Amino acid sequence: MVVDHDSGRLVWAAPGRDKATLAVFFDALGEQRCAQITHVSADGADWISSVVTDRCPNAVRCADPFHVVRWATDALDEVRRQAWNEARGAVTQRRAGRSTGQAKALKGARYALWKNPENLTSRQQTKLAWIATTDPRLHRAYLLTEGLRPIFQLPLAEAAEALDVWVGWARRCRIPAFIDLQRRIAKHRTSILAAIEHGLSNGRIRAVNTKIRPITRIAFGFATPELLIALAMLSLGGHPPVLPGRT
Template sequence: MNRIFNQLLNVKNTVVEDACIVDSPLRPEPVLEVRVRPRRDMLRCSRCGRKCSGYDRGGGARRWRHQDFGCWRVELVAAMPRVDCPKCGVVVARVPWAEPGSRFTRDFEAECAWLMTVANQKTVGGFPHIAWRTAGDIAHRVAERLGTVMPSPFDGLTAIGVDETGYRKGHTYLTVVVDHERHRVIWAHDGYGKDVFSLFFKALTPEQRASIKAVTGDGARWIDSCVAEHRPNAERVLDGFHIVSWMSDALDKARKRLWNQARHDGDENAAKRMRGVRYAVLKNPGDLTDRQEEAFESLRDTDPKGQLYRAWRLRELLRTLLKHPIGQATTELNRWVFLASHSRIPEIVELAKKIRRRRPDILRTIRLGYSNARLEASDNRIKVTIRMAYGFHHVTNLIALVMLRCGGLDIRLPQPAI
């Protein structure tokens, strides 16, 4: 029986003493209790992991939830001896089937973590029958365990992307760093700004820091100052997505100003048409619906000076020039700045000053060809993960779930030990 249960439980260095079914009115379901104990020669300190001599048999039995056997819930029960560690003193011995402080076996935690990467919250909570808050603690332990056995994600970095994403209804933020070459999240931390991003560079060795050649991100000043301080030789690359988003924001502000102006002048017809192109002006030409195209055609007659239509054309010029070769893009960017500066549209003129100031960074973006598209894709997946993690009380558990789903960790279902 010992050999059979050892194989079924998939635990090493463990002696199975007894197994019985407990059907108590105090429990919601029958439980298969398996009494086990670690081998005497495997006694180790639960804090530092070194082999130690036994001290006593401990204060009683403890339970660990294990993977179910079909429809039967399984729990491992063991008396916890204490060991006398020269470094840590008298502490509870480490068990070979679970992490210190956990109420679940490693295989059970690996199964739950794998479910978190492929299923939704309802499946994760319902299939193994655990509370969602408990799932957060499991994600944290599994992510830490996998991170210690895998190669460092900071080795071989050449191009990284940095961005912040909001959680808890957008009131707080996570700073996320992505490896462009391996297409995965390598670091995340609560908060944003120069002080938070500096923690990433401080976590790197001098060799790892020196290997970074390019840093992509939006136009935030804290990214510029942090890169200049910690990696001054790296090329700072603006993302094309954010460059176009600057123009989209300016275009929307211009539309709101013209809409309010039409309402103030009592031109209800013009105000209605301005409101009708609210979403159309933010779309690419190929994505417009027939109704939106008709609204654009009527917009020329509605706006005598053609401010909104000209602003939309400038947005399209900026979006397309980012895809051209560096020589052609340089000429077209100079032409765009000239047209925007003389457009007499206040929002576009103000943006032209910003584009002129960041012109070297924009040309570097076009020349190197790096994009934050992968970071934006990861950001969307992170937002899905944040919604999934609703109910976690600690941001460390949220970050652990992000690393499990987006960090390239080698998470697998438990395999039988052969």
């Protein structure tokens, strides 16, 4: 799906999620109009970035902040699962049922680790305090994740400095998932800072996605996705056709 940042209208949609699908949109738009596009926001998928770079040479590419933070929460959950598996393995080795309950506690810690600090319940705060005491590596991964969130609220100059500090911190953290993440963030540094500078995100796309969900229910039983797309364009495209009987 392609959505207009200014109007919030659904501009175009097609089945598929790859370079060839996206290229169809730019083919339809034409070289002259592609050259007039000034800003494009998207997630960090390389296939989107490469097509946009090739077809929209004048466009500023902005990495969606939601997806960048999502990369960090995915890395955090990878560390949590690893800690859980290690704790479960330790319990298995004992073979006598003398578990301290650490594996069970880690399995239930996901929402405490993912939730914004200001929204934590007292029970979740206690869970985080327990993690800080019993698993320093997982707690360090949590701090790295939370350290990334506020960068997107800073002015550009401060955000650039804070992002570089965060990358350095993650590079030295000795947690493989976050070492990989800092490489990814360093690779997309320009588009991340562009999103902060221009205040762009994929919020428009997520809003359109929400509106398309009830349209999808209406489209149950349709033979092809093109019929669903036609309904979505009629409802969200902003250019309703003149219907028979209307003047």
